[in-house]
Amino acid sequence: MSFPRDAGRVVIVGAGLAGFSAAQTLRSLGHEAPVTLVDAEPAAYDRPPLSKRLFANDFSLEDLAFSSPEKLSQAGIDTRFGQAVEAIDAASVTVTLENGEVVEGDTLLLAIGGRARSLTVPGADLPGVRTLRTFDDAAAIRAHVRSGTRVAVIGAGLIGAELASALHLHGADVTLIDPAETPLQPVIGSLLASHLHAMHSLRGIRVVTGLTERIETDGEAMTVVVDDGSVIPAELVVVGVGLVPNIELAAAAGLETDGGILVDEHYRTSVPSVFAAGDVARLRDSRGVLHRREEHWEAAQLSGQHAAHAMLGVDLPVRGASWFWSDRHGIHLEASGRLHGDGEFVVRPGVHPAVFLVDEGLLVGVAAIDDNNTVRAARRIIDQRIPVVASDLADPSFALRSMLRAERAKTRNA
Ligand SMILES: Cc1cc2nc3c(=O)[nH]c(=O)nc-3n(C[C@H](O)[C@H](O)[C@H](O)COP(=O)(O)OP(=O)(O)OC[C@H]3O[C@@H](n4cnc5c(N)ncnc54)[C@H](O)[C@@H]3O)c2cc1C
Structure with missing residues (x-):
């Protein structure tokens, strides 16, 4: 099959969702050259269940894997798992693995994600202080926790909050520490953020608002000292304070980076034969504006798919509003678009409120709990730029569909 661009041999570094989706898409489009x-890591696997x-x-690596080595091989996708790439040469499109093997290609995709950010306070490097990004991280946390284990979770963002909920359900004695009164406010707006944050204490998790100053140990248990005066004893401390994008390989290879590997709307980096996708990629649009990196599942999947199309010279339409979900305390949150910055917040009351952000008569963001129909419809309204009326959105009996x-x-009658 011929495409507008001959991607030739494609080397994909990173078999997370973005890299895996790109490989799968190349094959489903009919690209026949080696991939x-x-x-x-030892497998291509999914992270949200962690x-x-x-x-x-x-809970096992096999259970989380996107595909088995046999199926990947049947799809003609060659794998080098358990081998870190130590260097890339963007000009010759080669990557050097830690065992010394050099893999040659014609097109390279960097889908190398990021690593969990560590705390920089004294005691942050104690052996009982962990982060959560990989299967091994999750397995280590699981192995340490019994009913009644005291766990301090530092950071009440999406991952910290979900982990606190899972630990609590498992019988751990959980304290959740964050300097913000309402974590997640920039992502889902203040009303829903406080509604969700309040759920932690309602379910029996101790919530501490403050900045962690240090972590001490007496050789057995640890103590987390917070600047509001709280002193929290814990056998396990898990830090969930964000992601550091893995840009070092790209920077060393001379690709442009700035808080991410810079890409255009088609996921091309500053070197034409090298693409980047997923958590590590940061869009610089055609006006030169740098966007925030998206660190969400769907964004990783779509960007991998888009990058695969672009490698073959098949450009897809620019993506619509972003979307993500989060599950904790038995509820399911979904959000799409922007819920910060200019505009008027509109609240639709209910068992759980839904929130909308309306800017100059257009819907720009939505978040709702246990109501994916509303988020799905609102997302289409955002993408289609259909004018909205705030009082309609606030009316629980009004169907967005x-x-x-x-x-x-x-459109039909036009
Ligand atoms: C615990 C957790 C829960 C989450 N929950 C949600 C959720 O509920 N909803 C949601 O929307 N999103 C969620 N996310 C985010 C979502 O999972 C990520 O956005 C997505 O996994 C990013 O995919 P990626 O392929 O870009 O990066 P990754 O999944 O990080 O994959 C990158 C891969 O690159 C490999 N790599 C890096 N450097 C090298 C190297 N030098 N050599 C070889 N390989 C390398 C890594 O080993 C890794 O496998 C969650 C993430 C985590 C960690």
């Missing part, structure tokens, strides 16, 4: 997927299902009976139907009818 090699390289990862330092903070949600780590205490499930069937009716706006989409009306818009379709208008």
